[in-house]
Amino acid sequence: MNKKNFPYKGIITALLGLVFMFFGAYRGEADIVLSKAIRVCLECIGIG
Amino acid sequence: MDKNKKKKLYGDGFRHSVQALWGIATNSFITGFLKGRIYTGKLKYLCVPGLNCYSCPGALGSCPIGALQAVFGSGEHKIAFYVIGFLMFIGAVCGRFVCGWLCPFGLMQDLLHKIPFPKKIKDFKADRLLRYLKYIILALFVIILPMFALDEYGMSDPWFCKYICPAGTLEGGLPLAALNEGIRASIGWLYTYKLAILAVLIIASLIIYRPFCKYICPLGAIYSTFNKISVFKLRCDESKCVSCGKCARVCKMNVDPTRIPDSAECIRCGKCISECPTQALKFTAKNK
Ligand code: SF4
Numbered sequence: 001m002n003k004k005n006f007p008y009k010g011i012i013t014a015l016l017g018l019v020f021m022f023f024g025a026y027r028g029e030a031d032i033v034l035s036k037a038i039r040v041c042l043e044c045i046g047i048g
Numbered sequence: 049m050d051k052n053k054k055k056k057l058y059g060d061g062f063r064h065s066v067q068a069l070w071g072i073a074t075n076s077f078i079t080g081f082l083k084g085r086i087y088t089g090k091l092k093y094l095c096v097p098g099l100n101c102y103s104c105p106g107a108l109g110s111c112p113i114g115a116l117q118a119v120f121g122s123g124e125h126k127i128a129f130y131v132i133g134f135l136m137f138i139g140a141v142c143g144r145f146v147c148g149w150l151c152p153f154g155l156m157q158d159l160l161h162k163i164p165f166p167k168k169i170k171d172f173k174a175d176r177l178l179r180y181l182k183y184i185i186l187a188l189f190v191i192i193l194p195m196f197a198l199d200e201y202g203m204s205d206p207w208f209c210k211y212i213c214p215a216g217t218l219e220g221g222l223p224l225a226a227l228n229e230g231i232r233a234s235i236g237w238l239y240t241y242k243l244a245i246l247a248v249l250i251i252a253s254l255i256i257y258r259p260f261c262k263y264i265c266p267l268g269a270i271y272s273t274f275n276k277i278s279v280f281k282l283r284c285d286e287s288k289c290v291s292c293g294k295c296a297r298v299c300k301m302n303v304d305p306t307r308i309p310d311s312a313e314c315i316r317c318g319k320c321i322s323e324c325p326t327q328a329l330k331f332t333a334k335n336k
Contacts, residue, residue: 001333001334006334006335007279007333007334007335010141010277010278010279011140014136014137014140014141014279016136017132017133017136017139018133020132021129021130023130024129024130027125027129028124028125029125029131030130032122032124032125033093033110033118033119033130033131034093036110037092037110037115038092040085040220040231041102041206041209043206043210044209044213045101045220045221046217046243047221047231047235047238
């Protein structure tokens, strides 16, 4: 694959995404996601 | 790859099998379906790439749109790096391929559209304009309202989940109400309202191909912004294209892949590749 054809933008954005994920997990966002996901979400199912 | 292989690989049969297998694999908490409860294990730290309600009794992972609203509405963080990073990663790798191949709600609409109906509509006047609606829903119901419409504790509702999402009703609301007496006893106006949204969507899916993905889905809206830069992409070899127009005619998302192969509306189903008589279209990682 020559330089012009190499998908730089996609790869850099994907790597940046991974950095964001680790940073988010580091500051506790993954715990918020888990605590929401392990209780029945009453809004989602149309109760609350 | 020869023409017949391409036809098989990008034909509906193979794609629907992948969609179904993925849907089953990510919703395989059987106890949930037997006992009317949901999975509460650590896998739910992770999001799944498609729209898959985490209150589905079988769900093993978290819905990224629900997760995004949960972080915005938690009152603890204003930027949801964890979920945004996940969406950036998936979007940058494959764009809306997720919509075409890995979303259970997309599969449901695909199958509904196969049911014979007196009138199927491929295109209509307001179609182009309505495609922008999903971006408005994303901005308003997933970001702005969960971020700023706070209660006295500084927290907010997941507005999209609560007032729009028919996947939550189908995957979570219906099975949990059927299996769990306590939930059944709590049914009120919101449940009926959300059931009505689901019913409208089901009828619309019989007539129009994937109306939810085209006009409403905030997850599709997010991934669509990555179609232009994603590693996995659709390309047309102009030297092979004979401009027969077959690809644009078979595309149910109304994309012309010879003109705009990076279209935000392309769900990378591959139907156009399977129909191209000269094999001018292909999925590739190369820019050209
Ligand atoms: S352009 Fe091709 S790959 Fe994209 S949605 Fe249309 S048929 Fe599917």
